[in-house]
Amino acid sequence: MPYSYTQISQYLTCPRRYRHRYLDGWREKDTRAAMLFGRAFESALAAFFRREDSAAVLFREWSACRGQDLQYSKGDTWDRMLQQGIQLLERFCQDGHVRIRQPQRNLQVKVTRSISPNNEFVAYIDAIGYLDGRRCLLEWKTTSSRYPEEPEGLLALDPQLVCYSWITGVAQVAQVVFVRKRLVEVQYLHTTITNEQRQEFGQLVEDTIRRIESAQFLPHSGIRFPQNPCSTCPYIGLCLGRRDLVDAALVRRPGAEDLGWLDELTY
Numbered sequence: 177m178p179y180s181y182t183q184i185s186q187y188l189t190c191p192r193r194y195r196h197r198y199l200d201g202w203r204e205k206d207t208r209a210a211m212l213f214g215r216a217f218e219s220a221l222a223a224f225f226r227r228e229d230s231a232a233v234l235f236r237e238w239s240a241c242r243g244q245d246l247q248y249s250k251g252d253t254w255d256r257m258l259q260q261g262i263q264l265l266e267r268f269c270q271d272g273h274v275r276i277r278q279p280q281r282n283l284q285v286k287v288t289r290s291i292s293p294n295n296e297f298v299a300y301i302d303a304i305g306y307l308d309g310r311r312c313l314l315e316w317k318t319t320s321s322r323y324p325e326e327p328e329g330l331l332a333l334d335p336q337l338v339c340y341s342w343i344t345g346v347a348q349v350a351q352v353v354f355v356r357k358r359l360v361e362v363q364y365l366h367t368t369i370t371n372e373q374r375q376e377f378g379q380l381v382e383d384t385i386r387r388i389e390s391a392q393f394l395p396h397s398g399i400r401f402p403q404n405p406c407s408t409c410p411y412i413g414l415c416l417g418r419r420d421l422v423d424a425a426l427v428r429r430p431g432a433e434d435l436g437w438l439d440e441l442t443y
């Protein structure tokens with residue numbers, strides 16, 4: 177059974193959400209413009225490192241989404257996002273902080289780690305390269321607002337970076353954040369993950385998989401101000417029994433209604 181960071185993170189957010197997604201097969205509809213733009217932008221970045229025309233790749237990939245009924249946020253439009261993407265590529269190129277040797281090998285790097293005889297953990301690292309001359313794991317992010325940088329050291333608590341450090345054993349990690357705002361900005365954030373953090377993450381993975389395989393899917397619901405995870409959860413229609421909300425936000429993978437494999441779990 178392969179596990180990933182997204183699976184562990186979904187379970188820790190709400191076990192019921194994990195069940196909706198991974199056991200019952202409900203997935204969010206791919207209509208969020210920001211998410212699709214992020215994918216198109218990552219393709220353009222890969223083209224940049226392969227010394228291809230990254231702006232042309234961004235235009236091609238983003239154009240593929242143009243006819244779709246996308247959900248834009250905060251006054252975004254297809255044209256505005258394209259323009260911001262091209263400006264971000266230019267800024268990134270001018271900055272020259274990041275270097276990737278052998279991009280065919282060091283972009284979207286698949287790493288696996290055995291958890292037990294039956295389970296393995298799989299991660300795709302965005303890139304392994306150099307930030308200002310320092311070798312590190314790199315993660316790309318596209319966002320419409322800056323990532324916080326205070327208090328100092330905050331980035332070391334990012335669970336996805338801790339996960340990537342745990343699975344590779346590499347302590348140096350970085351996020352390159354492409355901020356789509358009126359004046360675009362690229363943030364270069366670097367941190368070091370300690371050995372203790374890696375060990376704790378390994379324990380967290382083992383503990384979470386144990387709970388998943390014991391079929392513990394009680395909801396961690398949350399509707400108390402100011403943290404309302406249920407109100408932004410795409411699966412809220414399922415939890416409320418509201419067909420209209422389900423139809424608006426989710427699709428179900430064919431065949432997912434067959435939950436027979438659950439019976440094969442050994443406790």
Ligand code: SF4
Binds near residue numbers: 405406410
């Ligand atoms: S709506 Fe709330 S209880 Fe239901 S899956 Fe989402 S977070 Fe969990």
